[in-house]
Amino acid sequence: MDKRNLIDMANRIGDFFESMPDHEEALTGVAEHIRRSWEPRMRRALLSTLDEAPDKYGIALSDFTREAIVRYREKLTPAQASAA
Structure with missing residues (x-):
């Protein structure tokens, strides 16, 4: 997994949402x-x-994207796959 690409994609998402007037x-x-x-x-x-x-x-x-990810880390964390 190319983490540079993931960071870039997350930042682009953050750039889009950061322009919204309501920070939360x-x-x-x-x-x-x-x-x-x-x-x-x-x-x-x-x-x-x-x-x-x-x-x-x-x-x-x-900073904005990091704030969103840190704040909602629990919701972003995938559930653990159960062993079959």
């Missing part, structure tokens, strides 16, 4: 878009970047 609604919009549109593997990879060095991939989450 915009944060929710980022998180909901990622939750609904990204497969669990992509969300896990994005969330793991929060625990790593911010510039490790040569691109960092924007």
Whole structure:
């Protein structure tokens, strides 16, 4: 999974929602878009970047996008797959 690409995509989503006048609604919009549109593997990879060095991939989450992901991390975290 190319984390640079995931960070870039998340930032583009953040850029779109950041223009909304209601900050809280915009944060929710980022998180909901990622939750609904990204497969669990992509969300896990994005969330793991929060625990790593911010510039490790040569691109960092924007402050706004990071705020949305941190605030809604629990909702973005995929459920654990049960062993069959």
